[in-house]
Amino acid sequence: MTEFSLASYANKPLAECTELELFNALLSLTKDAAAEKGYNQGKKRLYYISAEFLIGKLLSNNLINLGLYDQVRAELAEAGRDLAELEEFENEPSLGNGGLGRLAACFLDSCATLGLPASGVGLAYHCGLFRQSFDKNKQYESPDYWLRWGQESWMRRTPKHYTVNFGNLSVTSTMYQIDVTGYHSQCDTLNLFDVDTVDERVIKNRINFDKSQVAKNLTLFLYPDDSDEAGRILRVYQEYFMVSNAAQLMLDECVERGSNLHDLADYAAVQINDTHPTMVIPELIRLLGERGIGFDEAVQIVRDTCAYTNHTILAEALECWPLSFIERVAPQLVPIIQQLDAFVRGQYEDDFVQVIDQWQNVHMANIDIHFSHSVNGVAALHTKILEDSELAPFYKIYPEKFNNKTNGITFRRWMVECNPGLNKLVSGKIGEGWKTDAEQLEQLLPLADDPAFLAQLDQVKRTNKQTFAAWLAAHQGTVVDPDSVFDVQSKRLHEYKRQQLNLLWAIRKYQRLQMLEADELPKHKVTVIFGAKAAPAYTIAKDIIHAIICLGKVIEADPVASKYLQVVMIENYNVTAAQHLIPAADISEQISLASKEASGTSNMKFMLNGAITLGTMDGANVEIAELVGEDNIYTFGDSSDEVIARYKRGDYNPRSYYEKDEELAAAVDFLTSDAMLAQGDATNLNRLHDELLNKDWFMTFPDFADYCATKAQVLKDYEDREAWQRKALVNISKAGYFSSDRTIAQYEKDIWHLR
Ligand code: CR1
Numbered sequence: 222m223t224e225f226s227l228a229s230y231a232n233k234p235l236a237e238c239t240e241l242e243l244f245n246a247l248l249s250l251t252k253d254a255a256a257e258k259g260y261n262q263g264k265k266r267l268y269y270i271s272a273e274f275l276i277g278k279l280l281s282n283n284l285i286n287l288g289l290y291d292q293v294r295a296e297l298a299e300a301g302r303d304l305a306e307l308e309e310f311e312n313e314p315s316l317g318n319g320g321l322g323r324l325a326a327c328f329l330d331s332c333a334t335l336g337l338p339a340s341g342v343g344l345a346y347h348c349g350l351f352r353q354s355f356d357k358n359k360q361y362e363s364p365d366y367w368l369r370w371g372q373e374s375w376m377r378r379t380p381k382h383y384t385v386n387f388g389n390l391s392v393t394s395t396m397y398q399i400d401v402t403g404y405h406s407q408c409d410t411l412n413l414f415d416v417d418t419v420d421e422r423v424i425k426n427r428i429n430f431d432k433s434q435v436a437k438n439l440t441l442f443l444y445p446d447d448s449d450e451a452g453r454i455l456r457v458y459q460e461y462f463m464v465s466n467a468a469q470l471m472l473d474e475c476v477e478r479g480s481n482l483h484d485l486a487d488y489a490a491v492q493i494n495d496t497h498p499t500m501v502i503p504e505l506i507r508l509l510g511e512r513g514i515g516f517d518e519a520v521q522i523v524r525d526t527c528a529y530t531n532h533t534i535l536a537e538a539l540e541c542w543p544l545s546f547i548e549r550v551a552p553q554l555v556p557i558i559q560q561l562d563a564f565v566r567g568q569y570e571d572d573f574v575q576v577i578d579q580w581q582n583v584h585m586a587n588i589d590i591h592f593s594h595s596v597n598g599v600a601a602l603h604t605k606i607l608e609d610s611e612l613a614p615f616y617k618i619y620p621e622k623f624n625n626k627t628n629g630i631t632f633r634r635w636m637v638e639c640n641p642g643l644n645k646l647v648s649g650k651i652g653e654g655w656k657t658d659a660e661q662l663e664q665l666l667p668l669a670d671d672p673a674f675l676a677q678l679d680q681v682k683r684t685n686k687q688t689f690a691a692w693l694a695a696h697q698g699t700v701v702d703p704d705s706v707f708d709v710q711s712k713r714l715h716e717y718k719r720q721q722l723n724l725l726w727a728i729r730k731y732q733r734l735q736m737l738e739a740d741e742l743p744k745h746k747v748t749v750i751f752g753a754k755a756a757p758a759y760t761i762a763k764d765i766i767h768a769i770i771c772l773g774k775v776i777e778a779d780p781v782a783s784k785y786l787q788v789v790m791i792e793n794y795n796v797t798a799a800q801h802l803i804p805a806a807d808i809s810e811q812i813s814l815a816s817k818e819a820s821g822t823s824n825m826k827f828m829l830n831g832a833i834t835l836g837t838m839d840g841a842n843v844e845i846a847e848l849v850g851e852d853n854i855y856t857f858g859d860s861s862d863e864v865i866a867r868y869k870r871g872d873y874n875p876r877s878y879y880e881k882d883e884e885l886a887a888a889v890d891f892l893t894s895d896a897m898l899a900q901g902d903a904t905n906l907n908r909l910h911d912e913l914l915n916k917d918w919f920m921t922f923p924d925f926a927d928y929c930a931t932k933a934q935v936l937k938d939y940e941d942r943e944a945w946q947r948k949a950l951v952n953i954s955k956a957g958y959f960s961s962d963r964t965i966a967q968y969e970k971d972i973w974h975l976r
Contacts, residue, residue, distance in 0.1 A: 225254055225289060227296045235300035240310045243302065244280075247293070248375065251283045255400040258287065260338075261407045264478060265487060265975045267332065267339040270467045270501055271494035272460070273322025273443065274329070274343050274411055276399070277796030278311045279375050280304075281638050286330075286402035313797045314375075315349025315365040316413070318443060318754075319713040320628075320822045321532050323796065324599075324961075325494055327822075329411060330631040331965040333403025334657065337975050342467040344459060345376065345397045345413035347421055349443045351428050353754045353793045358770040358901055362428045362757050364442075366421070375399050376413065383414075383469045385462050388552045392416045392436060394466050404633050404657060414466040415440050428757065448758040454546050461551045464501035467491075468508055482512055486525035490973040493529045493593065496540040499585035500547075502527060502592045503557040516560065520592065528972045529589035529596050530626070532819050534603070534611045535717065540585040544577060558583060565591055573614045590615045590622070595972045597626045600820035600841040602861060610865060626968055627841060628820040629961035632659055635826045639800035642681040643830065647953070650674070659960035666954045675946040682807070682831060682949070689805035697792045701748050705787065706939055709832070710810035711752030711794055711802060714762040717817040720751060721765050721913065722921040723810055726929055727772060727788050728888040734782040744940055748787045752794030752802060764909040766790065768892055771901035799823070804830045807945075808935060811836030812928065814919045816861035818842075825959035831949035835935055837924070841959070848955040853948045857931040858924035867920070875914055878922035885925050889913055 230246035231238050238246070281304065284290040294304045317323065325341060332339035351362035368374060381396035399411040420437040424430045430438055432451035435458050445459075446452045475488035493499060502523055509519040533539070548555050562576035565587075572578065576587050590596050590612070596619070598604030604625035608616040616623055637644050637656060647655065647665065655661040668674040686703035693699050701707075710723050727749050734742070751769055755762035773788040791798050809827030811818075811834055818840035828834060828845055836842040837858040846854050859867075867873050879886050891897065892910045913921065939945055957963075969975060 223257055225250055227293055235302055240307060244307055244310055247280060251287060254287045254289060255402055255408050259407050261336055261409055263338040263975060267337060267490045267973055267975055268342055268467060268471050269339060269492045270342045270498035271325040272497035273317035274325045274341055275317025275322030275796055276314055276326040278308060278313050280311050281308060282634055283402045285633060285638055286404045288405055312367045313795055315367040316346055318350050321495060324628055324822060327631040327961040328965055329401045329409055330633060331961040333401045333409040334406050335962060335965055336406055337969060339409045341411040343413050344440050344463050345415035346443050347419060347441050355770060355792055358767055360755055360763050360766050364424055364428055383466050385465045388549045390436060446758050457542055457546045457550045460497055461500050464498050464504050468501055468504045472508055482509060482514060485522050489526055490975060491527045493527060493589055495532045496585040499588050500554060502588055503554045506557050507553060524592050524594050527593035529593045531598055531607060534606060541582045544581045544583050547583060561588060571614050594622060595624060596622045597624045599628045601625055601627060602843045603819040603840060606816055624971055626964055627844060628822050629959050629964035630822055630825045631961050632656060636829055640804035640830050642684055646677055646681055659957035659962060662957045663954050665950060669947050669950050672943060675943050678946045678949060679942055685804040689801050692801045699789055701787060701789060702746055705746035705748040706807050707750060707805055708747055708808040709750045709802060709806040711799060712823055714753035714755040714766060716761060716919045718813050719919055719921055720753060722812055722928055724769055725888045725925060726932060728891045729884055729929060730786055731776055731782055732887060734785055743785055746785050748789060750789045752791040752798055754794060761912055764905045767901055767905045768909055771897050774900045775896045803827055806832040808832060809834045811842050813837060813839045814864060815839040815859055816864045828952045829956040831953050833948050835932060848958060849951050853951040855931050855935050857927040873920060875917035875922045879914060882926060885922060
């Protein structure tokens with residue numbers, strides 16, 4: 222094994238290097254070290270196709286996985302330099318949005334670590350997801366030029382090119398590649414496709430651009446605004462471009478490894494991550510046809526090769542494209558999709574399971590379910606809801622295809638890297654084995670009765686809160702008190718995740734503080750911290766952000782209340798922010814409307830880092846509750862069965878709750894109070910108020926009272942520091958199940974069979 226020394230990658234003493242020079246030296250060093258480790262190889266390879274890979278910054282992660290972190294840090298320190306300074310310098314790749322994309326990144330880490338030959342396949346977005354900033358208490362979006370700043374990139378250009386034919390033009394792709402380092406193991410790769418003609422200069426202002434020039438804008442942004450037709454068609458262009466490249470790459474590589482294509486399923490497993498890559502199915506059938514394989518056999522080969530993961534039961538997220546869009550983007554797929562439709566029609570009458578509906582819309586998930594061999598949900602409850610209600614007609618046809626794969630997270634990034642204090646404390650007690658065998662964390666359980674250890678745990682949390690406070694102050698000038706309770710909700714902004722419920726709680730808390738006598742005031746201040754981006758065209762989500770920021774200002778201006786309560790919104794929440802925030806959290810808010818959150822993965826990250834969950838019995842919260850027991854989690858709210866029944870009845874009326882509960886009414890009405898209007902915009906605040914009062918589609922009102930009562934209990938229990946840390950310890954000890962190594966081992970065993 223080569224001894225890697227950073228000094229040998231710089232052409233002057235490290236002390237004299239600029240940040241850019243040091244960063245580039247570190248890039249070269251990690252590239253060489255990864256190359257020396259080599260790549261996972263094998264006859265059969267996984268192709269994980271995904272619109273998002275939310276990989277986060279790579280410098281520290283790669284150094285940790287390659288086993289070079291301590292050494293490089295020491296070498297830098299000797300030269301008076303700090304690795305943290307270079308982490309700040311590195312740009313976070315803007316290649317994803319939320320849990321779906323972060324899951325894909327965790328999965329690649331686990332595949333590499335477990336020695337599975339795997340390739341991620343996606344798009345090399347130039348600006349990816351927008352950068353969020355706040356102005357006049359509102360969200361503004363601007364392009365995230367993550368590839369600029371003169372940095373060398375982790376992404377290397379390869380000589381691989383493919384032709385992708387669209388209806389109106391033909392483009393030549395270029396494949397870029399990012400090494401996926403495994404923990405003390407060989408590497409896998411993330412393959413990202415782009416077109417050389419894409420031109421960032423077509424961006425006009427903020428994130429607006431000319432949507433008609435596909436060759437120039439194809440890979441500019443992740444999820445281009447789909448509120449108009451041009452935006453929706455662009456999404457279809459992106460999807461076809463992604464899967465056509467994926468299919469060509471995969472067929473080439475399989476032939477290289479010895480496949481005669483009839484036996485493709487022995488050489489490749491394709492995982493379709495949500496519906497965005499669905500067109501890989503007809504595209505593979507088409508390409509196999511071009512290479513002389515008949516339609517029926519091609520369908521069978523593709524079915525044996527492909528598997529589909531469903532990540533949501535929200536109807537809006539199950540894509541459905543007009544056939545006319547596909548006709549424009551990829552006319553060559555239309556006869557194939559029609560044949561698949563005819564095939565299904567020939568066998569099943571139920572309208573629900575058809576590929577093309579009577580309005581000539583193509584149901585992407587339906588293609589996935591009929592023409593892949595596995596359909597999985599991402600948490601036990603989610604899979605059950607798919608089987609029993611959302612996809613019940615399919616489950617009746619194909620019970621054998623359905624299976625559950627509860628999500629997971631990589632502990633290398635979500636503890637070793639982001640929480641060095643806890644990593645040291647844990648490893649000091651039980652050794653390092655848990656990093657690749659996460660269930661070993663259970664060895665910590667006996668320490669629940671060790672007050673000295675619990676005090677150390679408390680100390681680690683306290684330090685993390687200080688570190689986070691310093692980062693936040695530097696990052697956006699917001700000052701928070703590390704002695705307060707950090708009550709955190711960070712995730713995409715969506716009504717079903719119910720940031721608005723937390724907001725209503727904060728309003729109620731504020732109103733109560735105004736009424737309390739001095740001797741009744743709470744002991745600990747509560748800092749409610751939100752991190753969330755709203756989709757640019759999602760009006761109500763943006764109104765919720767506006768209301769949160771306005772409330773923060775109202776409270777800040779109140780000399781008494783501000784001593785006991787603060788509401789903070791992190792600007793541009795992303796993986797980097799999450800790595801600072803999650804280790805500092807005391808309370809993990811997982812308050813989605815039961816039945817709506819497929820799994821959630823921040824719930825797992827918070828748990829691993831010793832935060833206590835306050836949540837509904839939804840998604841993976843249910844499994845967390847089973848693992849830690851009722852003393853170590855706070856649950857509230859209507860069950861998924863009750864919620865599903867209420868939707869079915871269709872008789873939910875938010876006003877009836879508003880009229881019965883004075884405190885709820887006061888909190889809702891505060892949204893349009895003079896105090897709020899003095900900070901904010903009447904249009905936004907009135908709209909949110911009316912939306913809640915008249916629609917409240919995600920049923921915050923029925924859960925409000927229980928949420929408030931449960932949260933009061935959480936805050937009361939927080940006062941007993943030792944008992945609280947005991948709960949934290951149980952959560953950490955039981956988090957092993959949520960390692961993505963476990964999830965990936967199950968995909969391998971049940972679906973992929975790579976080995
Ligand atoms: C779900 O909302 C889940 C992740 C990863 C999200 C979340 O509950 O943890 O997927 N789905 O499985 C999604 O983004 C578009 O759908």
